[in-house]
Amino acid sequence: MTAKITNLREQFKTTTRQELTRVGLELFLQQGFATTTIDQIVEPLGISKRTFFRYFATKEDLVVEWQTEMTPAFVDELNSRPREEAPFKAVSETLLSLASRINTNPQLAFELMRLFKETPSLAGRDMERRMVWEQALTATLIEREGPKVMPRLKARITVGMAMTAWTAALDEWYLGGGKANLRPIMEKAFSLVTDQQ
Amino acid sequence: MTAKITNLREQFKTTTRQELTRVGLELFLQQGFATTTIDQIVEPLGISKRTFFRYFATKEDLVVEWQTEMTPAFVDELNSRPREEAPFKAVSETLLSLASRINTNPQLAFELMRLFKETPSLAGRDMERRMVWEQALTATLIEREGPKVMPRLKARITVGMAMTAWTAALDEWYLGGGKANLRPIMEKAFSLVTDQQ
DNA sequence: ACACATTTTGTCACTTAGTGACGTATTGAC
DNA sequence: GTCAATACGTCACTAAGTGACAAAATGTGT
Known part of the structure; x- marks a missing residue:
């Protein structure tokens, strides 16, 4: 009974997406939008800058x-x-x-x-x-x-x-x-x- | 009678400003906004990129x-x-x-x-x-x-x-x-x- | 469990908008 | 003609965003 356990992949994607928004919003509210860089958002999650832009087309989209x-x-x-x-x-x-x-x-x-x-x-x-x-x-x-x-x-x-x-x-x-x-x-x-x- | 002939400086500034908007708009309408670079706008006028940003804070402002x-x-x-x-x-x-x-x-x-x-x-x-x-x-x-x-x-x-x-x-x-x-x-x-x- | 295709990710290199610093040239006032 | 103020160019830099390619992870078949 190999039930279609929802894609691990999709699950990971949605969680990283959520993590990104969480960290991003936190930093934006703390230090302001312009002064926060993508690197700062990405660093604590161990994600590359390139990957960020695979989730969000622009910084604003976050x-x-x-x-x-x-x-x-x-x-x-x-x-x-x-x-x-x-x-x-x-x-x-x-x-x-x-x-x-x-x-x-x-x-x-x-x-x-x-x-x-x-x-x-x-x-x-x-x-x-x-x-x-x-x-x-x-x-x-x-x-x-x-x-x-x-x-x-x-x-x-x-x-x-x-x-x-x-x-x-x-x-x-x-x-x-x-x-x-x-x-x-x-x-x-x-x-x-x-x-x- | 050294009459206050309107500032040469201000005159030049307004003309370059007008030239920049003219060339910029022309290019934008021709090739699109995103695909037009500041260098392309600035080059035919013999103006440096840095100076452009002294006239307009952003590309959009033009x-x-x-x-x-x-x-x-x-x-x-x-x-x-x-x-x-x-x-x-x-x-x-x-x-x-x-x-x-x-x-x-x-x-x-x-x-x-x-x-x-x-x-x-x-x-x-x-x-x-x-x-x-x-x-x-x-x-x-x-x-x-x-x-x-x-x-x-x-x-x-x-x-x-x-x-x-x-x-x-x-x-x-x-x-x-x-x-x-x-x-x-x-x-x-x-x-x-x-x-x- | 193994092989293979698909998808996701990281790395690297690159373009472009925009800024700061500093030196030089131009203009205005005397 | 001198001097201060202003505008400009050059250089160097940051940061957003993109393309290309290779490596890693996952899904799917057997």
């Missing part, structure tokens, strides 16, 4: 990749929303579900935000990720409502508005030191969008 | 800098809007004034957009620039309306919504090959924001 990888989760969340819900509401609720993940570890989320805001190249990647999410949600929304009720431009704007509120709320939370409860701020932000005349 | 530099113009535009105009309308009109600049040379604008979309690092900087504009306009809007009618979060969302429409319209224009008239698309986009329930 921090950003997991965000992009959670895109499908959003799409699923939006797809599972009740069909009678208004478009903007559905997208807002989808984004709100992410906010609760942040509430799981607000300390870390705050530190990460600081890192992103202090590091231009990371800020850029963060914006890029926002665009990825926007595009994915836009496509999903069009699919959900049909292109007649929801043509591309309209869908993009609906999603964009929700995302704007989301970003603004996060910034507001950050400016308050990350101590406040994120959810009410975000709900306030969403209501400000719908109240616009 | 393309992006002028956009950031036009931020004050936006602020002025928003400030000069009639005081009785509704906040969102004022911001929208401000952004529309930029659209007309694009209409001056749509061909070039389209090529540049393509370059930005094809080059990840440039896309990142472009998003960063968007944030700079947003922040500047947000501050101006708060100043204009007073922090009581227009607290930070509300101002940020008002500006963000206008910016979302602006970006979506530009993308729509780009997806159409840059052949359509930008202004009506943009007006449509702004109206879609205000029509949201």
Whole structure:
């Protein structure tokens, strides 16, 4: 009964990947992003620099990749929303579900935000990720409502508005030191969008 | 009568700066951003690589800098809007004034957009620039309306919504090959924001 | 258990962006 | 014409990222 024990190889790969992110994030938060070299990340794990770049295309990817990888989760969340819900509401609720993940570890989320805001190249990647999410949600929304009720431009704007509120709320939370409860701020932000005349 | 003839130095500096952007843009549009090296830009002008980095902090800045530099113009535009105009309308009109600049040379604008979309690092900087504009306009809007009618979060969302429409319209224009008239698309986009329930 | 193909990794060499130090040339002010 | 300030070139260096190739580890067949 030689059961297909999951690949040793794949297992090792995922663990080294995790180790790399762990050590990397630790160093970045400690000494800053730019001042940390790949060699410093790689050395305590006994891995070569070349191998690092086989796991992550760039130094930034070490921090950003997991965000992009959670895109499908959003799409699923939006797809599972009740069909009678208004478009903007559905997208807002989808984004709100992410906010609760942040509430799981607000300390870390705050530190990460600081890192992103202090590091231009990371800020850029963060914006890029926002665009990825926007595009994915836009496509999903069009699919959900049909292109007649929801043509591309309209869908993009609906999603964009929700995302704007989301970003603004996060910034507001950050400016308050990350101590406040994120959810009410975000709900306030969403209501400000719908109240616009 | 040793009149203060404008600094020879400053004059030379601005011309070399212009030359660098000219040659750089030419090469970027021809061969792509990543495949063009600083040496290639610098060689036909007889300038050293080191000097290039005295003019531009990064390779990306060669393309992006002028956009950031036009931020004050936006602020002025928003400030000069009639005081009785509704906040969102004022911001929208401000952004529309930029659209007309694009209409001056749509061909070039389209090529540049393509370059930005094809080059990840440039896309990142472009998003960063968007944030700079947003922040500047947000501050101006708060100043204009007073922090009581227009607290930070509300101002940020008002500006963000206008910016979302602006970006979506530009993308729509780009997806159409840059052949359509930008202004009506943009007006449509702004109206879609205000029509949201 | 053995042989063989596949995949992963390390080493080496290389390109390119970007920086610091220092000397030289150019310009502005007197 | 002298002198200080500023801009530039040269050189040397760090660090990100890539290509090529060989060595090591793993998976798959028998």
